[in-house]
Amino acid sequence: MLKNPSARDLMVDARAVHSAAMARLEVGDWRDAAEKAWCAARNATEAAILEINGIESSRSTNIDTGIRALARERGGEWIELRKDYTEVVYHLHIEAFYGGVWHDDVPDLIRGVANYVDRIARLADEG
Numbered sequence: 001m002l003k004n005p006s007a008r009d010l011m012v013d014a015r016a017v018h019s020a021a022m023a024r025l026e027v028g029d030w031r032d033a034a035e036k037a038w039c040a041a042r043n044a045t046e047a048a049i050l051e052i053n054g055i056e057s058s059r060s061t062n063i064d065t066g067i068r069a070l071a072r073e074r075g076g077e078w079i080e081l082r083k084d085y086t087e088v089v090y091h092l093h094i095e096a097f098y099g100g101v102w103h104d105d106v107p108d109l110i111r112g113v114a115n116y117v118d119r120i121a122r123l124a125d126e127g
Helices: 005-026 030-053 060-074 077-098 106-126
Strands: none
Touching (some): 005 030, 005 106, 030 060, 030 077, 060 077, 077 106
16 A cells, blocks of 8 residues: 555546546547546556655656656566556557547557556555
């Protein structure tokens, strides 16, 4: 369990937003589901950065910088998480939501965010 109350709240929110993304996907609103899934990944990533570094940011660019720094510093699974986060940002946030671009793997990417949230929460909890 994350020690920082704000980080815990962000992680709880990440899971709730991902549940909302799945509900939107179920009714065929893949574009809104993509954006919600991105928000879930973003909030989980911010929670991890806050838990580990004590740095909170409302700007997505600072969150990207934070996960890149953690990947450089810690290596291993953090490198994979950084790559996964970049994929979510590009394919779900930029292409699917903003661009309205459909790819056959969009539903899989949306569903996969649950795994991303679980992995980053575990690593953040480990410190």
